[in-house]
Amino acid sequence: xxxxxxxxxxxxxxxxxxxxxxxxxxxxxxxxxxxxxxxxxxxxxxxxxxxxxxxxxxxxxxxxxxxxxxxxxxxxxxxxxxxxxxxxxxxxxxxxxxx
Numbered sequence: 001x002x003x004x005x006x007x008x009x010x011x012x013x014x015x016x017x018x019x020x021x022x023x024x025x026x027x028x029x030x031x032x033x034x035x036x037x038x039x040x041x042x043x044x045x046x047x048x049x050x051x052x053x054x055x056x057x058x059x060x061x062x063x064x065x066x067x068x069x070x071x072x073x074x075x076x077x078x079x080x081x082x083x084x085x086x087x088x089x090x091x092x093x094x095x096x097x098x099x
Contacts, residue, residue: 005030059089
């Protein structure tokens with residue numbers, strides 16, 4: 001997603017209702033996604049359980065905000081993505097219960 005938003009936002013806009021892809025914020029979002037990907041990859045390589053625990057809480061907050069935006073702008077795809085990410089965050093929480 002990060003690479004797509006950074007280098008080919010028109011392709012991604014065909015899959016998601018993200019509005020105008022001519023504005024720089026779309027590429028900034030792609031860059032941010034790449035940096036977050038690096039953080040997650042580094043945490044996995046170092047077996048940073050504390051990072052995983054912090055991530056699922058942050059992801060729940062993100063999902064709530066994402067769902068609110070999706071409802072506010074009547075974008076069911078965004079709401080569906082929020083629900084999907086909430087399921088994945090719950091899976092992370094479930095996996096870390098004994099850690």
